[in-house]
Amino acid sequence: MRATIARLEALAEKAYDEMYETRSPHGCYSDMKDCFADAIGVARRAGLEAEVKRLTARLDHCRAVYRSQFT
16 A cells, blocks of 8 residues: 555656646646545555645645646
8 A cells, every 4th residue: 555655646746846847737737636636545545544644735735836836
């Protein structure tokens, strides 16, 4: 479970970084949200509430950054 969460989180962070390297960040933003949502779902199903809280906070932060810098 934790390895899956870590892999999904790494993919989300990669997509987040790629938002800054493209002219059309919407696709990267969508990928980032999907990966974080999947990681949160895995953590929730595993009963890892601290991970759910941490990942949700990170997703919320990334959403706020996207909205302030790219829209």
